[in-house]
Amino acid sequence: MTDVSRPADGDDAPAGTAPPGDSETSDPGDGATGAWNARRLLGATVTALAGVLVLVALVAPSEVNRLSFGALLRIPVEGLIAVALLLVLPARPRRVVATLLGALLGLILVLKVTDLGFSMVLDRRFDLIADWTFLGAGAEFLSESYGGTAEVGAIALAVVAALAVPVLVTLSVRRLARAAAAHRRVTARAVTALAAAWVVCAVLGAQIVPGLPVAADTVAADVFDRARQVRAGLNDKETLSTQLAGDPFRDVPGEQMLTALRGKDVLFTFVESYGRVALEDPELAPEVDAVLDEGTRQLRAAGYGSRSAFLTSSTTGGGSWLAHATLMSGIRTDNQLRYTNLVRSDHMTLNGAFKRAGWRTALVMPALNRAWPEAAFFEPDTLYGAKELGYRGPLFSFSSPPDQYTLSAFQRRERGPGRTPVMAEIPLLSSHLPWTPVPPLVDWDDIGDGSVYKGTARADRSAEGTREAYQRAVVYSLRTLISYVQRYGDENLVLVFLGDHQPARTITGDDAGKDVPITVVAKDPAVLDRIAGWGWQDGLNPDPQAPVWPMESFRDRFLRAFGPQSTTHS
Numbered sequence: 001m002t003d004v005s006r007p008a009d010g011d012d013a014p015a016g017t018a019p020p021g022d023s024e025t026s027d028p029g030d031g032a033t034g035a036w037n038a039r040r041l042l043g044a045t046v047t048a049l050a051g052v053l054v055l056v057a058l059v060a061p062s063e064v065n066r067l068s069f070g071a072l073l074r075i076p077v078e079g080l081i082a083v084a085l086l087l088v089l090p091a092r093p094r095r096v097v098a099t100l101l102g103a104l105l106g107l108i109l110v111l112k113v114t115d116l117g118f119s120m121v122l123d124r125r126f127d128l129i130a131d132w133t134f135l136g137a138g139a140e141f142l143s144e145s146y147g148g149t150a151e152v153g154a155i156a157l158a159v160v161a162a163l164a165v166p167v168l169v170t171l172s173v174r175r176l177a178r179a180a181a182a183h184r185r186v187t188a189r190a191v192t193a194l195a196a197a198w199v200v201c202a203v204l205g206a207q208i209v210p211g212l213p214v215a216a217d218t219v220a221a222d223v224f225d226r227a228r229q230v231r232a233g234l235n236d237k238e239t240l241s242t243q244l245a246g247d248p249f250r251d252v253p254g255e256q257m258l259t260a261l262r263g264k265d266v267l268f269t270f271v272e273s274y275g276r277v278a279l280e281d282p283e284l285a286p287e288v289d290a291v292l293d294e295g296t297r298q299l300r301a302a303g304y305g306s307r308s309a310f311l312t313s314s315t316t317g318g319g320s321w322l323a324h325a326t327l328m329s330g331i332r333t334d335n336q337l338r339y340t341n342l343v344r345s346d347h348m349t350l351n352g353a354f355k356r357a358g359w360r361t362a363l364v365m366p367a368l369n370r371a372w373p374e375a376a377f378f379e380p381d382t383l384y385g386a387k388e389l390g391y392r393g394p395l396f397s398f399s400s401p402p403d404q405y406t407l408s409a410f411q412r413r414e415r416g417p418g419r420t421p422v423m424a425e426i427p428l429l430s431s432h433l434p435w436t437p438v439p440p441l442v443d444w445d446d447i448g449d450g451s452v453y454k455g456t457a458r459a460d461r462s463a464e465g466t467r468e469a470y471q472r473a474v475v476y477s478l479r480t481l482i483s484y485v486q487r488y489g490d491e492n493l494v495l496v497f498l499g500d501h502q503p504a505r506t507i508t509g510d511d512a513g514k515d516v517p518i519t520v521v522a523k524d525p526a527v528l529d530r531i532a533g534w535g536w537q538d539g540l541n542p543d544p545q546a547p548v549w550p551m552e553s554f555r556d557r558f559l560r561a562f563g564p565q566s567t568t569h570s
Helices: 029-059 077-088 091-121 132-146 148-182 184-204 218-234 236-245 285-301 320-329 336-343 350-356 373-378 403-414 467-488 525-530 551-561
Strands: 207-209 265-271 305-312 360-364 382-384 422-428 493-499 515-522 548-550
Touching: 029 077, 029 091, 029 148, 029 218, 077 091, 077 148, 077 184, 077 218, 091 148, 091 218, 148 184, 218 236, 236 336, 265 320, 265 467, 285 305, 285 467, 305 525, 305 551, 320 336, 320 350, 320 422, 320 551, 336 373, 350 360, 350 422, 350 551, 360 373, 360 403, 382 403, 403 422, 403 467, 422 467, 467 493, 515 525, 548 551
Parallel strands: 265 422, 265 493, 305 548, 360 382, 360 422
Antiparallel strands: 305 515, 493 515
């Protein structure tokens, strides 16, 4: 008896093969029949799993906030086209095409998984041209926060997954192609019905999960977006050159720059992961707001004024250096390729503007423990890395010294008696993920070389990465800054402190945006008079109605406000 549902084109088992027990001349017994049924069940299970894997590769979203079972209940038009093509091909071409389609789909699935990781941490998808260095940065973070074993394990797992996923998807597509060829008539009817359903759903705009149409074209849209992304990356150097050529301060002489700040020590201090969520989230805000409000009262009583608002960072969840470059250069730097192209240019940063105007300039990088050639772009007279800061205590979050030690070391080296005015850029890292352990605030006179912290750096592993740990870390950093101004502030101190980016999505939730608080603190009222036209709010704690600027707009506004021709306009 011939099984007409099987092809006779050499792709599958020979037609006419009958299962054990079907032969009229043999009686294999219940054992053979049971074994055949078990193999048949196993084969059907493997085919079903292959179908699920291919469906996931075709329709799974690339954003973590859209992941759900409902997101898989969609009809992929690319899958229907592929099945129709495979049905009309002879056996050998079918195997070749199935292999190529499987490999391509496997690579797409690897990119989707990478996108999910980026969306979870950076709230955006992976950039094929610009983001490869983030993989190294992630490995470095694991090593510095959890040790070398975690780094090696994560790298090994990532490599295995990157190799295994395309292979598994390719094998799955080949298996499904054989199954489709073995049941041509049923497969053709199913494809026709699903194609009709796709058209109807497309016309009606049907959705099970908001924003994800049932009539899916995920792969086609993804390929189109990737192509556009690659094109933009390849053209970035030309785009950046156009922006740099329009710099209004490029040829301004130093004696005409920053005249309203002559004689001042100006500190630009980035508080790691200090985002808008810290001020407005119902669970996080009460304690953070209390610290800022009390700090406003304390500083006001000591004669200091302050103004606050928000900036929209170029990054979120990580990539602090992108935010630093954006603020200091006035050029939006939202990926590594743009950063690399920018730091290779001769564009003037805020650091460079101060240096041109006669200030000593310093970069204070408490976690820097290797060569950093990009530092030259920021034109520091002095670069303080971990070694130069001379810390002798235990390391805290992200393998860094406490923020209080960083500021204390800077104070001793750059703001002592008889020193000329300094402009410094200082990232504070105690509020860096995983946000534990949080250092204690100590008396400034006791800090010394950091030995005072011995025995205080025991991390609560159960709290790592939690909202409570994040809140405690941010509170510590803010209290440290307020305490620094109280202890070391004077008529000539101007402090600009801001967040570099929002924390990870695990803290912010979905759709939190990229806004970070920024504050200017000064004792000399003439400094704050210069920015009166900005409309920023009084105090350290901006409320939801405070102005919001793009972070890249700050450099030019700052230079205009403190130049000779400006007083209160922006």
